[in-house]
Every structure is written in structure tokens, then in C-alpha cells.
Amino acid sequence: MPATPKKTNPSMLDVARHAGVSIATVSNVINRPEKVSKATTEQVRAAISELGFVRNDAARSLATGTTSSIGMVLADLDNSLFVDMAHGAQQGADxxxxxxxxxxxxxxxxxxDDYLRLFDEARVGGVLLSPMEDSLAGIERMRSHGRPMVLLNYDQDGIECCTVLVDNEEVGYLAARHLIETDCRRIAFVAGRDYYQPVHARRVGVQRAVREAGGAVLEEIDTDGLAFEDGVAVARALGERSTAQRPDGIVAVTDDIANGIADGLHAALIAEVPGDISIVGCEDNRSARSGPVALTAVQLEGAKMGQAAAELLLEExxxxxxxxxxxxxxxxxxxVVRASTAAAPLGV
Amino acid sequence: MPATPKKTNPSMLDVARHAGVSIATVSNVINRPEKVSKATTEQVRAAISELGFVRNDAARSLATGTTSSIGMVLADLDNSLFVDMAHGAQQGADxxxxxxxxxxxxxxxxxxDDYLRLFDEARVGGVLLSPMEDSLAGIERMRSHGRPMVLLNYDQDGIECCTVLVDNEEVGYLAARHLIETDCRRIAFVAGRDYYQPVHARRVGVQRAVREAGGAVLEEIDTDGLAFEDGVAVARALGERSTAQRPDGIVAVTDDIANGIADGLHAALIAEVPGDISIVGCEDNRSARSGPVALTAVQLEGAKMGQAAAELLLEExxxxxxxxxxxxxxxxxxxVVRASTAAAPLGV
DNA sequence: CGCGCGGATTTAAGCGCTTAAGTCGCGGAC
DNA sequence: GTCCGCGACTTAAGCGCTTAAATCCGCGCG
Structure with missing residues (x-):
């Protein structure tokens, strides 16, 4: 066992010696095989696999000044939106x-920030970033180094960067329109934190859908936050009302709220979903699965975003x-229509 | 705008000139600040930030022959088990x-394979791999290059590698014991593909739990596959039986099957879960959320696995x-106890 | 028989960093 | 006054690869 020290991995020089050629020839065999004669290629190939040679990418990229990889920093892999983005980006990169x-x-x-720095030091070709709030500093640092970068889902002024955004107004619009098309007339939009840009945009979309439809009325219900519990609280409040006073269709600004409402309604036997009340969530996050009924939701199309981002990056x-x-x-x-809204009436 | 060509990023040499010192001093400022005088350090620091210098990691690792990163190749990020592993590994690496x-x-x-090769060429310190079936070739290649590597969730003979495994027998055991502790007596184990090692191990665990308990009987129900539909089919079959003939507790070998059963039972009004029948799933995968009721499940502890893997890797x-x-x-x-099994009787 | 040619190969000059081995001054010990 | 030691810095030799330019060599041609 100690017979094979195999300290450091073999280098091109080792391969060259082993094959009885010069180091440049080895490089050529690897990178421009057409410049090398058949016979030599064979020998070199043999030497390579005999020695288990693996080209040292650090040296390569040092010499060429290029890399074949791009980096992507995701805010939170636990959130399936980002996983989807990764998928899309993968696709685009591939x-x-x-x-x-x-x-x-x-x-x-x-x-x-660590990752940003790592990718910067690694001189990746470019970076895809789905930033958290307050990421300005890191973004600017990267930009100032001239490294290509595109931002995902970060709608902030004053950013000099290509960006991929989701049309949040459309999110609200689609959600509300779906309710209307499935015969809901008393629509409620449940949301909190309107200062949060996506929340506000969704609200605007919902308003537009209701306005366009005519014959439907919109009620806007405020919550403290955007979580499951906030939805539960709304359900409880709804329980205090007479049936006629309740909405028959709800757009919740997040999946979590939507699930909270469904759960609250269900647990307290206030109303059936979708029998009495239909609910649409926004985001369609796979990790939001706390509700008693499969949630109809407007999905953010993370994969498309990732792919678009990759294309933008390439462009830059x-x-x-x-x-x-x-x-x-x-x-x-x-x-995405699931069980929390009534099926569209036939023939519509 | 064209005034600042900023072609290539500044190098240490640029910094050195800018600060009026030698390149080695710059290196020292960065790597061994204690060897440099206060004043010089200041100058160099200033130059660095003025120029926006970022150390070229390729050059660095070429010179030192080391990297500060390790690679992890995951079979499927859509599966939350792997996300959990990534988390754990992250923890360990941090x-x-x-x-x-x-x-x-x-x-x-x-x-x-691509990623394995990439990491190999990048000379990462080591690799964490959750291999798919038939990954032998890639694994051996990596091994033969002498790169440290540890495998996750890959129980195969003849692999010369550190490995992190989940105790699948325990998975089955815990599931069945939970049912028994919540007063189920007619236990069913629903599974397919027994040749699949984890399936078999879980079966053995279930058998052991039932045997140990005494007073409980075990029925083993076979399915074609491991998916949702297979569970639905089982539910249907159960529907044909008289109530007395049905199990009162079911261990499903996957979350998907468990959800399928719950859904089938629920949709066809065959039985209440957990009222009439309790169900336990295995894996506790966040992406398996198709069921009508929150699933009690035995979780694989991906995070622990990831962390253990990182530690093993470090060791190597x-x-x-x-x-x-x-x-x-x-x-x-x-x-993880949720809504698909009865709460444990008080005082137990 | 000498030439020019072109394909096959080699030479050698870096890429940007680390680091062992100097060089340089300067103050204190003898 | 000389010499040593020491802190602060510089020199220079790589690390393993790429690539433009140089070299080599066998051939067909005039």
C-alpha cells in the first residue's frame, strides 16, 4: 500500500514524458486534436489514462484567462421557487x-456575500443572483469588478444590472380572473405589507381583474404578515360574519396565507373549500403544503426565470x-388549478 | 464611458506598483499581515480598494496547490432530502x-459525471456525492485520482469510500412502533420492489416492531411501484373489504404511496384518516404533498447525513x-407526527 | 541535387500568485 | 568603531497549463 505514494496528481509534463513527446503536444491532443497525428494522439491518450491524468483547471484558466463555469447564488434552496430557478438556469447554461x-x-x-466573493475570486464567467433584501453592497462590489451578473426577482431602483422579474400584477390578475371565471362574485384580496413591492403589484392586478369583470365586488382584507397564521386569523374573522357577508372567492397574496385561510375555515367548520369559498394562492411554492386542500395558485415560473437569466448573462x-x-x-x-377552487363551469 | 476600458481585472502587480511596493509585500498584506509594517499595510490596502483588486483564485491555488472549497453533487434538488443534505453539508463545511x-x-x-469531472479538474479539496444508481464508473474514476470523496445514501458493495447511510430498518421500525403505540393492532406494510435495498430494510424493521409488540398482526401488501397511484390502488382494494378486514394502521414505504392511500381512502369515502385508519409514510419528503391530510412520517434526517458526510470528508x-x-x-x-395518525393516548 | 513547403512537433514566454531565500538599514552590544 | 541581529521588504523561482513562433523533416519539383 505505501508502495504507491501518489503524492500529487500527474501533470501534463508527466504525461508528456510518459508518452515521449513534448508538453505542447499533450496540450494539443487535448485541445486541438486535429493538429496532432493519429499515432501520437494514441500514445498520448494511452499515457493520459495510464497515469490517470486530469487537467488542472486552475492552471488552465490562469493561462487562458477564461472559465467554463458560471455561478449562481440562491437566497434559499428550501424555497422551491429558487430550486426552479436553478433548474431553468441549468437548462440555459447547458x-x-x-x-x-x-x-x-x-x-x-x-x-x-461569501459566495459572491468566492465566485469573483474564481473568475467565473458570470454570476446569477437571486438577492435577499439589502444586497446592494455585494451587488455593487461585483459590478464594479466588471463581472457580468444578472439579478433574479429583485426589483429595486438604481441597480445597473440585467434583471429578470416576474409580472406580479399579472399574478394578481390571473388569480382574480380565475375566481371570476369560476363564478365567484364577492372577491376578497387578503394581504399584508403593501409597502412590499410584489404585494402591491398583486393587489393592483386583482383590482384590475375585478374592475374589468364588472358585476363582481372586491373587498381588501389586511393582515399583519404573510404567513400561515395570518391566514388562520383571517379565517377566524370570516367566521364571525354571516354567510352572506362572506366572500365566495379569495385571492391570498401568498401560498402560506392561502393555506392558513383554508385550514382555519376547515378546522372551525366555517366553510367548505371550494364548496362555499374558493381560494387562490400566489407563488405556488412546493414547500407550502400545510393546508387541508390542494391549493390552486398562480405560479411564478421559476424555471423560466432561471433560463431567461442565463440567457441574459450570456448576452452580457x-x-x-x-x-x-x-x-x-x-x-x-x-x-395552476387544483382543488381549492371550483372547476370552471362547462362550456366556458 | 469608453474612457475606462477596464479590460482585465487588476493584478497584484498593479496593486504593488500603485502602492509603490513589491508584489510580495502585497501578497503578505493579504496573507500574513503580521509581517508587514502598519504604514505599508495601509498603503497597500488603499491601493487594493482603489483598484478594486480581487485575488485570482486560479493563480493562488495553482501556486499553493490547495483550494478552500469542496464540491457536492446532488442527485435531485427537487427532492427535499437532497436539499436537506446540502444544508447539513453546508453546516459541516462552514x-x-x-x-x-x-x-x-x-x-x-x-x-x-460532468460535475464530478468539473470538481476533479477544479481540484476541489474533496467531493460529496449522493449518487444515482449505476454511478460506479464515475465514483471509481474519482477514487483513482485519489480525490477524497464520501458517498451519501448509496449502499453498494465493493465501494472503497466513506459512506453515510440511513438506517432503513429503523425507519420501518419507528413507523410501525408508532402505530402500535397509538393503539393500532392490525398493521399493514405497503410496499413494492422489495429487491430495492431500502424497501427491504424497511420491511424488516416493520416486521421486527410488530413481532416485538406482540398482540399485533402484520399484513404485507404488495404494490407495483412506489408512487402515488400505487397507493390509490391499494386504497381501492381496501375498499372492497369489510371494515373488520381492514388494517387500522398502515406503514407505506414511501410518502407518495402513503399520500395515495390517504387520498384514495378519502376520495372514495372508504375510511377516515386517522379516525379509522392511521397512516405513516417514510422519507418525509417536502415535495410529496399530494395527500388530503398532513402525513405522519419517518424522516431520513438529510441534514444530519450531510453534516456527517462533511465531517467524514474532512477526516479523509x-x-x-x-x-x-x-x-x-x-x-x-x-x-414526525402529523395528522395522519392518532395522537398517542395520554399517559403513554 | 538543392529548394521550398507544409504538416508535425518542440521551444519558450507568459498567466497571477506564493514563498523561500536574499538584501538593506539601523540600533545596540562589545 | 565594528559587527551582529533583526525587522521590513524585495528577488526570483516556480505552480501547470496555453499558444505563438521556431524547428525539423521528408518530399516533389525544377
Whole structure:
């Protein structure tokens, strides 16, 4: 066993010696096989596998000044939206032969910064970032180093960066319209934290849908937060009303709230979902599964966002720094109908 | 705008010139600040931030022959088990100042191989791999390059590697014992594909729990596969029986089957869960959320596994190749009680 | 028989960093 | 007054690869 010390991995030089050729030839065999004669190629190949040679990427990228990978820093892998984004980005990266390296910030700003720095030092071709709030500093640092970067789901002024956003107004619109199409007329929009940009946009979308529909009325119910419990509280409040006073269709601004409402309604036997009240959530997050009924929801299409981001990044990577104009692409959300809303009436 | 070409990022040499010192001093400021005088340090620091210098990690690791990151290749990020593993590994890596790079194979063997190769070429300190079936080739290649690696959730003979496994027998045991403790006496174990090692182990665990308990009987129900529909089919079959002939507690070998059963029972009004029949799933996967009732399940403790793996990896990284003895650590699963089983009787 | 040619290979100059081995001054000990 | 030691810095030799330029060599041609 101690017979094979195998201290350091073999280098190209070792391969070259082993094959009786020069180091440049080995490099050529690997990178431009067409420049090397058949016979030599064979020998070198043999030497490579005999020695178990693996090209040292550090040296390679030092010599060429390029990398074949891009980095992606995700705010929270526990949230399926980000997993979807990773998928989409993967797709996009694959299409052009780039490797996607993932870093999970796990909701920790420091860690997000760590990864940003790591990717910066690793001189990746570019970075995809789904930033947490207050990520400005890290973003600007990266930008100032001239590294291509695109932001996902971060709608903030004054950012000089390509960005992929979801059309949150459309999210609200689709949710409300679905309710209306399934014959709900007393619509409620349940939300908190209106200063939060996505919340506000969804509200506007809901309002528009109701207005357009005519014949439907909209009630806006405020919550303290955006969590399950806030939904439960709303359900409780609804329980105090007479049946006629209750909405017959609810758009909750998050899946969690939606599930909370459904659970509250269900547990206290206040109303049947969707029999008495239909509920639509927003986001369609796989980790929000706390409710008693499968939730109809408007999904954010993380995969599309990821892919769009990868394409944007590529665009920036391929353009000389001066030339590039930052763009924002807005991804349209989609409705996923499940059990928490009545099926659309036949023939509609 | 074209005034600042900022072609390539500044190098240490640039910083050195800018600060009027030698390149070695710059390096020292960064790596061994105690060897440099206060004043010089200041100057260099200033130059660094003025130029926006970022150390080139490729060059660094080429020069030192080390990296500060380890790679992790996950079979499928859509499966929360792997997300949990990533978390755990992250934890473990953080603790010792290593950076964890993630690659998502997304159930694609080629992609898994790609990532393995990428990490190999990047000379990461080591690799954590949750392999898919038939990953032998990639594993051996990596091993033969002498790169430290530990496997997660891959119980296969003839692998020369540290491994982290879950105690699947315990999984079955815990599930069945929970049912028994909540007063179920006619236990059913629902599973398919017994040739699949985890399935078989869980079966053995269930059998042991029932045997130990005494007074309970075990029925083993076979399914074709391990999916939701297979559970639905079982529910249907149960519907044909008289109530007395039905089990009062079911261990399903996967969450999906468990949810299928619950859904089938519920939809066809065959039985109440947990009123008439309690159900326990295995795995506790967040993406399995198709059921009508929150599932009690035995969870695989992905986070613990990830952390254990990171520790094992560290152990191997710190030991001279010859010295290291491969080990296998087995993580004990845990029970998560939710709504699909009756609460334990008071006082038990 | 000498030339020019072109394909096959080698030479050598870096890429940006680390680090062992100097160099340089300067103050204190003898 | 000389010399040593020491702190603060610089020199220079790589790390393993890429690549442009140089070299080599066998051939067909005039």
C-alpha cells in the first residue's frame, strides 16, 4: 500500500514524458486534436489514462484567462421557487456548454456575500443572483469588478444590472380572473405589507381583474404578515360574519396565507373549500403544503426565470463591457388549478 | 464611458506598483499581515480598494496547490432530502471554513459525471456525492485520482469510500412502533420492489416492531411501484373489504404511496384518516404533498447525513492517503407526527 | 541535387500568485 | 568603531497549463 505514494496528481509534463513527446503536444491532443497525428494522439491518450491524468483547471484558466463555469447564488434552496430557478438556469447554461455552480445562501446575507466573493475570486464567467433584501453592497462590489451578473426577482431602483422579474400584477390578475371565471362574485384580496413591492403589484392586478369583470365586488382584507397564521386569523374573522357577508372567492397574496385561510375555515367548520369559498394562492411554492386542500395558485415560473437569466448573462458575457445595455425581462406567471377552487363551469 | 476600458481585472502587480511596493509585500498584506509594517499595510490596502483588486483564485491555488472549497453533487434538488443534505453539508463545511459548491445532477447521470469531472479538474479539496444508481464508473474514476470523496445514501458493495447511510430498518421500525403505540393492532406494510435495498430494510424493521409488540398482526401488501397511484390502488382494494378486514394502521414505504392511500381512502369515502385508519409514510419528503391530510412520517434526517458526510470528508482530507480507513456512518431516522395518525393516548 | 513547403512537433514566454531565500538599514552590544 | 541581529521588504523561482513562433523533416519539383 505505501508502495504507491501518489503524492500529487500527474501533470501534463508527466504525461508528456510518459508518452515521449513534448508538453505542447499533450496540450494539443487535448485541445486541438486535429493538429496532432493519429499515432501520437494514441500514445498520448494511452499515457493520459495510464497515469490517470486530469487537467488542472486552475492552471488552465490562469493561462487562458477564461472559465467554463458560471455561478449562481440562491437566497434559499428550501424555497422551491429558487430550486426552479436553478433548474431553468441549468437548462440555459447547458445549452451553451457552461457549467452552473450553485451556492446556497440559506437566507444568510453573509453567506451570500461569501459566495459572491468566492465566485469573483474564481473568475467565473458570470454570476446569477437571486438577492435577499439589502444586497446592494455585494451587488455593487461585483459590478464594479466588471463581472457580468444578472439579478433574479429583485426589483429595486438604481441597480445597473440585467434583471429578470416576474409580472406580479399579472399574478394578481390571473388569480382574480380565475375566481371570476369560476363564478365567484364577492372577491376578497387578503394581504399584508403593501409597502412590499410584489404585494402591491398583486393587489393592483386583482383590482384590475375585478374592475374589468364588472358585476363582481372586491373587498381588501389586511393582515399583519404573510404567513400561515395570518391566514388562520383571517379565517377566524370570516367566521364571525354571516354567510352572506362572506366572500365566495379569495385571492391570498401568498401560498402560506392561502393555506392558513383554508385550514382555519376547515378546522372551525366555517366553510367548505371550494364548496362555499374558493381560494387562490400566489407563488405556488412546493414547500407550502400545510393546508387541508390542494391549493390552486398562480405560479411564478421559476424555471423560466432561471433560463431567461442565463440567457441574459450570456448576452452580457459575449458583449464588450462598453457595448452592453442592461435589460429587464419580465416573465409571465401561470395559473395552476387544483382543488381549492371550483372547476370552471362547462362550456366556458 | 469608453474612457475606462477596464479590460482585465487588476493584478497584484498593479496593486504593488500603485502602492509603490513589491508584489510580495502585497501578497503578505493579504496573507500574513503580521509581517508587514502598519504604514505599508495601509498603503497597500488603499491601493487594493482603489483598484478594486480581487485575488485570482486560479493563480493562488495553482501556486499553493490547495483550494478552500469542496464540491457536492446532488442527485435531485427537487427532492427535499437532497436539499436537506446540502444544508447539513453546508453546516459541516462552514464549521471548518470550507466553501461548499453545489452541482445539481437533476437525475441525469451524464450531468452527474460532468460535475464530478468539473470538481476533479477544479481540484476541489474533496467531493460529496449522493449518487444515482449505476454511478460506479464515475465514483471509481474519482477514487483513482485519489480525490477524497464520501458517498451519501448509496449502499453498494465493493465501494472503497466513506459512506453515510440511513438506517432503513429503523425507519420501518419507528413507523410501525408508532402505530402500535397509538393503539393500532392490525398493521399493514405497503410496499413494492422489495429487491430495492431500502424497501427491504424497511420491511424488516416493520416486521421486527410488530413481532416485538406482540398482540399485533402484520399484513404485507404488495404494490407495483412506489408512487402515488400505487397507493390509490391499494386504497381501492381496501375498499372492497369489510371494515373488520381492514388494517387500522398502515406503514407505506414511501410518502407518495402513503399520500395515495390517504387520498384514495378519502376520495372514495372508504375510511377516515386517522379516525379509522392511521397512516405513516417514510422519507418525509417536502415535495410529496399530494395527500388530503398532513402525513405522519419517518424522516431520513438529510441534514444530519450531510453534516456527517462533511465531517467524514474532512477526516479523509486531513489524512495522508495511506493512513485513511474508510468508514460508514449510519444516521438514525426520526419520527414526525402529523395528522395522519392518532395522537398517542395520554399517559403513554 | 538543392529548394521550398507544409504538416508535425518542440521551444519558450507568459498567466497571477506564493514563498523561500536574499538584501538593506539601523540600533545596540562589545 | 565594528559587527551582529533583526525587522521590513524585495528577488526570483516556480505552480501547470496555453499558444505563438521556431524547428525539423521528408518530399516533389525544377
Amino acid at each position: 445549452a451553451i456548454g457552461l457549467r452552473l455552480l450553485l451556492g446556497n445562501a440559506a437566507c444568510d446575507l453573509d453567506r451570500q 458575457m459575449n458583449n464588450p463591457a462598453g457595448e452592453h445595455r442592461h435589460r429587464t425581462v419580465v416573465v409571465r406567471p401561470g395559473l | 464549521a471548518i471554513g470550507l466553501r461548499l459548491l453545489l452541482g445539481n445532477a437533476a437525475c441525469d447521470l451524464d450531468r452527474q 482530507m486531513n489524512n495522508p492517503a495511506g493512513e485513511h480507513r474508510h468508514r460508514t456512518v449510519v444516521v438514525r431516522p426520526g419520527l
